[in-house]
Structures are given as structure tokens and as C-alpha cells.
Amino acid sequence: MSDTKPTFLERMQNLDRRILYAILVVFTTVPLFIKTDLPVEPDAYTKALYYRLMTIPQDKTVFLQSDWTVSTRGENAGHMEALLRILMSRKIKFVVYSVGDAQAPGVYREVIRNINLERKEAGLTEYKTWDDYVDLAYFPNAEGTLNAIAFDVRKAFASRRVKDPNTGSDRPAFESPVLSKVQTVGDAGLYMIVTASSTVDRAVERLNERTNLAVMCTGVIGPSALPWYQAGQIKGVAIGLKGVYDMEYMMKYGLNHPDPNKNGRIEVPWAGKEDKSAEPVTEGKTFARGSLYYLSFHFAILLLIIAVILGNVGMFLGRKAERAS
Amino acid sequence: MINLLAQVPTYNFWRVPPLSGELWLKIGVTLLLCCGIVAFLMNAPTRVRRPVVWFFTFIAGAFYVALWIWPQPVSREPNTLPRDGIEGIGFLLNDIQPRVADVSNILTTILLGLGIYSLLRIHLSKIVKRQADSPFSIVLIVSMLAITLVGYMDWYMREFSVAGKEGKLQEMVNWTPINFAQNLLFDGFLQQMDSAMFSMIAFFILSAAYRAFRIRSVEATVLMASALILMISLLGGIVFAWNHGVANMAAGMHIPLANPEINEAGYLNNLKITSAAGWLRNTLQVPALRAVDFGIGLGALAMGLRLWLGLEKGGVTV
Known part of the structure; x- marks a missing residue:
């Protein structure tokens, strides 16, 4: 039995996992109290999404398919909030529903309610159901519903009735100002999918030839959405928390937009697309959930990288010791 | 002449006024009929069940196959009549x-109903037989009933009470104990526990990265190098600083990062994290x-064909 004390590096190779967990908790929670606006270079596909959102004609209705629940709130809530802030600031009407999860309507309603409260506190006009947006709730069968939307959206939503606050009665959704001009899904200003699951694949399969699709998804789903973007079947993507922060950064500084506070410097250039530009969002919050979580995310990923490096250093030291003995 | 009655719904056997007695009667009869069919199928011998299940599977699949291959009407107006039989079937x-x-x-x-039935059957039987872990079954059943009951009561108040109809329940100051209970159960408990469960993955990933992600071969080295570049590319602050460092280095060496004369990016661009991650x-x-x-698509097509035609042993032929 050897009496030699293990070196610091050797001790680091056999860390108790409870210590690792404690470090992770500290690394991810402490930065939540530090508000920073880190400079970033948004991804090209997120720039494409922001450009699309900022150039939707104001008389067009956005179709919003929200297929996420609270398990992915860290990413999707930020997507949804950024999206709603952009639509509401641009006074664009939207129809929202889910084909992914029965819990999804409860979750997106809470986000809409919170953004409305935020606008009310800021002295901005609230979005009203029926006049500004229509909530069609949940469709359990994604394949069948998306197919029906592709063929005839008026028949697909024909059975859905929405409360008209002006009369207090339930009326067919297509009588609302939001959907009255919509004849086909091709009339949508943009078909947005906020998702944590493969419903993006279903939507591309059924709808990509009929309308313009764009996606906001979790980091896990992101890689499987990129082939659709590369093929031109979806027009823009925001992936994970980086996507949320990229969106918020562009909401603050615009895209290919000269910043008058910085001597006309363009904070977010779009290489190869210099002829296209999008304004920043002019009312309400810009930096929000993404800005709040992004520093924590940095620390968590750095900790992961350090853990991988430490594990491998330990393995090499162990092999070296074996060879020496 | 404008048809002012065009928007008035026409009622027939398949379409009756909402919330009418006839509607509830038809829903009840249909429910009983469906329960009877399900009970018959569950108790029928396999040789009877097999052709019934295959028939409905085939009909359902045949519809979507026909929809896919049959010529579809283009620019069809509401009153357009089909010109021939082919177009008629398309319509x-x-x-x-x-x-x-x-x-x-x-x-x-x-x-969903089947899932609830199955859940209740398993856990009630556990409770009645006082099997191991039956207290957990009690917690599950009580939680499910509580959130269902409170959820329906909250929905009823928001839809049908005077305060709900006037939209007053949108404001928290007007909430009743039922609305607070719904908020506590759904937003306070369910949502937070759901988020907590998902966030636990971070701990397992960290532990796995520390103990299992080892460079033991050339393939593992390539995998790890790629993973590190992609992980770093997610860290906007670090990427921004690194890329600016590359740009400053290029400026110091008088190398343009994008050279318009030769119409291609300078080679130093390859040192940017975004370039490496993008590649x-x-x-x-x-x-x-x-x-x-x-x-996956080819596999799904093959599996779909086998299920549709009743060739899959684990499917309708059982």
C-alpha cells in the first residue's frame, strides 16, 4: 500500500459527483443575478428569421403553431416572448394553436397574458382576443390537421368558435378580423412554428409548398431543422437559447441597420445581404429572458468543457502512471 | 341579388345547433355505440378481430393514398362543378x-381517454390489493382528480359566470379561491415540477462529460474536437471576442478578411469560430x-405499406 498523497490533478480525476453538481448549481444560478448585454454575432439563419418577421406586411395574419410546454421553458418561452413582442410592436394579427401537446395552449396563453401585462405597464395597447389574435387551442392529430390546413384552412378550422368580447357570444373563428381575409394557408404573412418536438418535420412535409414556414426550436431539435433551412423549405430558424439572445440582440440593434447612437455603425451586419435591412423593435422590451439566461448558459457550457478536459487529463495521467509502474 | 341568408348555418342530420338537446342525445348514443363496438372487439376472438381491424386500417390508409395520387383541383371556386369523373373524384x-x-x-x-382508463385501472388495483408503493398510487390518483376537477371548475367560471363573461377574471384581484387553486396546481406545481425534471438532465450531462467523454481513439478525438468547436460557437460573448481578435490580427498584418480584388474571403477568416462551426x-x-x-423515410414507407396491407405481424395481424 502506497503512503504517497495523491497530487492535486489526481484528486481532480476522482471528484465526487455531488461536488460537480454543487459547482453546476453555483455556476448556473449566480449569473442569473448579473444582467449583461453581451455582444454577439447572430447566426445567419436567425438573421433570416428576424428579417422575415420584420418585413411581414401589416395586413397579413401570422399563423403561430405553438407546440412546446414548460419542460423546455428555458428556450421556448424566450422564443415565444420575442416573437410576440415583434408581432405586437408591428401590430400584426395572429392565430395561435397547437398540434403537439394538450398542455401547450395553457402555456402559450400564460405567455400572451404576461406580454399583455408588460405592455399595459409600459402604457402600450394590449392585444385583444378576436380583434388582434385568435386562439384555436389544441388539435390532437398533427398529421391530419396539418394536411387539412394545407388543403383547405377554412374547412380545417371551421368547427372552431371563438368568444367575441363585443357581443359576448361564441362565433366562428373565420368571422373574426384576424381570419376574415384568409382564404388559404398561403395568405398567411408567415407560418411560425415554436416547438420542442418533431412537429416541425410534419409541418414541412405538409405545408412547405403552400406557405412560408419559419421555426423557433430547442437546441435538441435545431440540427434536424437545419436541412430544411438549407433546402429553402423553411425561411428562418432560431435555435435554443442562443437563438433567443440573437433575436433579442437584433430587436435592440436591428439588422444591417446603422445605429445613430454609435455614429451610424452597423451593430449586426448581414454578410452577402447588404441590400436587406430590418429596423430594431421600437416599443416594449427587447432584452429580456435571453439576456437574463445567456451568461448562465456561458458558465454551464464552460463548466462542461472544463469537465471534459479534466476527465481526459485524468485518463492520460492514469495511463502514464500505469506505464511507469 | 345578395343572398342575405348565405351565412346562416343549415342544419341536417349531421349538423345540429350547438348545446341543443338533440346534439347531447346524439353524442350519448354515439358514445354508447362506440363503447359497444370497443367491448365487442376486445372480447372477440382474434380470427374475428383481425379482418375488422385490417379493413378499417386499409380504408383509412386508402383515403390518404388516393388523396396523394389523385389529381387535385387547382384554383377551384366555391361553386365550380367538376367537368368529368376524374375531376369529380378529386373534388x-x-x-x-x-x-x-x-x-x-x-x-x-x-x-387520451384510453390512457386515463388504463392509469386508473392499474393504480386502483394496486391500492385495493395494498401492493408495494401503493401510497404513490394514491398520490397519483388524488393529484389527477384534483387538477381535473379544479381545472373544469376554473374553466366553467371563466366561461359561464358573470365575472368571467365580463372578462374580470383576467385580473388577479378578481380571482375566487377556485382560480387561485387552479393557478397553484397548474402554474405553481405542475409547470415548476415539469421544468425541474427537465433541468435535471444538466446534472447527468455534466457527470457524463466528466466520466465518459474520453479520447480513446482517433474517431473519439475527431468527435470531441468537433463537439468543442460547436459548443464554443454557442457562447456568443466568447465567439464575438475571438472573431474580433482574428479581425484585429488581420488588420495588424494588413490582410483584408474579405478581398474584393480576388473576390474571396481572406484565409484568416478560417480562424473564426463561426467559420469553423459553420463548416x-x-x-x-x-x-x-x-x-x-x-x-428513416424509406423505413417509414416500408413499415407504412406493411401495416396498410396487413402484412405486419406486430400490427393488425395479431
Whole structure:
């Protein structure tokens, strides 16, 4: 039995996992109290999404398919909030529903309610159901519903009735100002999918030839959405928390937009697309959930990288010791 | 002349006024009929069940196959009449499609009921037999009943009470104990526990990265190098600083990062993290995923055909 004390590096190779967990908790929670606006270079596909959102004609209705629940709130809530802030600031009407999860309507309603409260506190006009947006709730069968939307959206939503606050009665959704001009899904200003699951694949399969699709998804789903973007079947993507922060950064500084506070410097250039530009969002919050979580995310990923490096250093030291003995 | 009655719904056997007695009667009779059919199928011998299940599977699949291969009407106006039989079938398939989608939505909803029935059967039997872990079953049943009951009461108040109709329940100051209970159960408990469960993955990933992600071969080294570049590319602050460092270095060496004379990016651009990560994504990751998608698509097509034609042993032939 050897009496030699293990070196610091050797001790680091056999860390108790409870210590690792404690470090992770500290690394991810402490930065939540530090508000920073880190400079970033948004991804090209997120720039494409922001450009699309900022150039939707104001008389067009956005179709919003929200297929996420609270398990992915860290990413999707930020997507949804950024999206709603952009639509509401641009006074664009939207129809929202889910084909992914029965819990999804409860979750997106809470986000809409919170953004409305935020606008009310800021002295901005609230979005009203029926006049500004229509909530069609949940469709359990994604394949069948998306197919029906592709063929005839008026028949697909024909059975859905929405409360008209002006009369207090339930009326067919297509009588609302939001959907009255919509004849086909091709009339949508943009078909947005906020998702944590493969419903993006279903939507591309059924709808990509009929309308313009764009996606906001979790980091896990992101890689499987990129082939659709590369093929031109979806027009823009925001992936994970980086996507949320990229969106918020562009909401603050615009895209290919000269910043008058910085001597006309363009904070977010779009290489190869210099002829296209999008304004920043002019009312309400810009930096929000993404800005709040992004520093924590940095620390968590750095900790992961350090853990991988430490594990491998330990393995090499162990092999070296074996060879020496 | 304008038809002022065009928007008035026409009622027939299949379409009756909402919330009418006739509607509830028809829902009740249909429910009983469906329960009877399900009970018959569950108790029928396999030789009877097999052709029935295969028949309905084939009919459901045949509709979507026909919808896919049959010529579809283009620019059809509401009053357009079909010119021939082929176009007539195209019109018919087009008209039936939303109804089939409705049926598929209803069938998927029935699965939810089936899930509740199955859950109750298993856990009530555990409680009655006082098996091990039966206290957990009690917690599950009580939680499920509580959130269902409170959820319906909250919905009823928001939809049908005077305060709900006037929209007063949108404001928290007007809430009743039921609304607070719903908020506590759904927003306070369910949502937070759901988020907490998902966030636990971070701990397992960290532990796995520390103990299992080891460079034991050339393939593992390539995998780890790619993973590190892609992980770092997610860290906007670090990427921004690194890329600016590269730009400053290029400026110091008087090398333009994008040289308009030779119309290509300077070689130093390759040192940017975004360039390396972009190359990995676009050149390696996306094509690999596309290949996987093709494989999955072909597999799904083969499996779909086997199920549709009743050839799958684990499917309708059981």
C-alpha cells in the first residue's frame, strides 16, 4: 500500500459527483443575478428569421403553431416572448394553436397574458382576443390537421368558435378580423412554428409548398431543422437559447441597420445581404429572458468543457502512471 | 341579388345547433355505440378481430393514398362543378379531407381517454390489493382528480359566470379561491415540477462529460474536437471576442478578411469560430442528418405499406 498523497490533478480525476453538481448549481444560478448585454454575432439563419418577421406586411395574419410546454421553458418561452413582442410592436394579427401537446395552449396563453401585462405597464395597447389574435387551442392529430390546413384552412378550422368580447357570444373563428381575409394557408404573412418536438418535420412535409414556414426550436431539435433551412423549405430558424439572445440582440440593434447612437455603425451586419435591412423593435422590451439566461448558459457550457478536459487529463495521467509502474 | 341568408348555418342530420338537446342525445348514443363496438372487439376472438381491424386500417390508409395520387383541383371556386369523373373524384376527396381530419382528431382524443382508463385501472388495483408503493398510487390518483376537477371548475367560471363573461377574471384581484387553486396546481406545481425534471438532465450531462467523454481513439478525438468547436460557437460573448481578435490580427498584418480584388474571403477568416462551426454544420452535420432522414423515410414507407396491407405481424395481424 502506497503512503504517497495523491497530487492535486489526481484528486481532480476522482471528484465526487455531488461536488460537480454543487459547482453546476453555483455556476448556473449566480449569473442569473448579473444582467449583461453581451455582444454577439447572430447566426445567419436567425438573421433570416428576424428579417422575415420584420418585413411581414401589416395586413397579413401570422399563423403561430405553438407546440412546446414548460419542460423546455428555458428556450421556448424566450422564443415565444420575442416573437410576440415583434408581432405586437408591428401590430400584426395572429392565430395561435397547437398540434403537439394538450398542455401547450395553457402555456402559450400564460405567455400572451404576461406580454399583455408588460405592455399595459409600459402604457402600450394590449392585444385583444378576436380583434388582434385568435386562439384555436389544441388539435390532437398533427398529421391530419396539418394536411387539412394545407388543403383547405377554412374547412380545417371551421368547427372552431371563438368568444367575441363585443357581443359576448361564441362565433366562428373565420368571422373574426384576424381570419376574415384568409382564404388559404398561403395568405398567411408567415407560418411560425415554436416547438420542442418533431412537429416541425410534419409541418414541412405538409405545408412547405403552400406557405412560408419559419421555426423557433430547442437546441435538441435545431440540427434536424437545419436541412430544411438549407433546402429553402423553411425561411428562418432560431435555435435554443442562443437563438433567443440573437433575436433579442437584433430587436435592440436591428439588422444591417446603422445605429445613430454609435455614429451610424452597423451593430449586426448581414454578410452577402447588404441590400436587406430590418429596423430594431421600437416599443416594449427587447432584452429580456435571453439576456437574463445567456451568461448562465456561458458558465454551464464552460463548466462542461472544463469537465471534459479534466476527465481526459485524468485518463492520460492514469495511463502514464500505469506505464511507469 | 345578395343572398342575405348565405351565412346562416343549415342544419341536417349531421349538423345540429350547438348545446341543443338533440346534439347531447346524439353524442350519448354515439358514445354508447362506440363503447359497444370497443367491448365487442376486445372480447372477440382474434380470427374475428383481425379482418375488422385490417379493413378499417386499409380504408383509412386508402383515403390518404388516393388523396396523394389523385389529381387535385387547382384554383377551384366555391361553386365550380367538376367537368368529368376524374375531376369529380378529386373534388370529393378534397371535400372529405377536413372531415377525415376531424375524425382523426377525435380518434386521437379517444386515446387520451384510453390512457386515463388504463392509469386508473392499474393504480386502483394496486391500492385495493395494498401492493408495494401503493401510497404513490394514491398520490397519483388524488393529484389527477384534483387538477381535473379544479381545472373544469376554473374553466366553467371563466366561461359561464358573470365575472368571467365580463372578462374580470383576467385580473388577479378578481380571482375566487377556485382560480387561485387552479393557478397553484397548474402554474405553481405542475409547470415548476415539469421544468425541474427537465433541468435535471444538466446534472447527468455534466457527470457524463466528466466520466465518459474520453479520447480513446482517433474517431473519439475527431468527435470531441468537433463537439468543442460547436459548443464554443454557442457562447456568443466568447465567439464575438475571438472573431474580433482574428479581425484585429488581420488588420495588424494588413490582410483584408474579405478581398474584393480576388473576390474571396481572406484565409484568416478560417480562424473564426463561426467559420469553423459553420463548416462543421453545413458540410458534415446537415448532410449526415439528411442521409439519416432519407433512411428513416424509406423505413417509414416500408413499415407504412406493411401495416396498410396487413402484412405486419406486430400490427393488425395479431
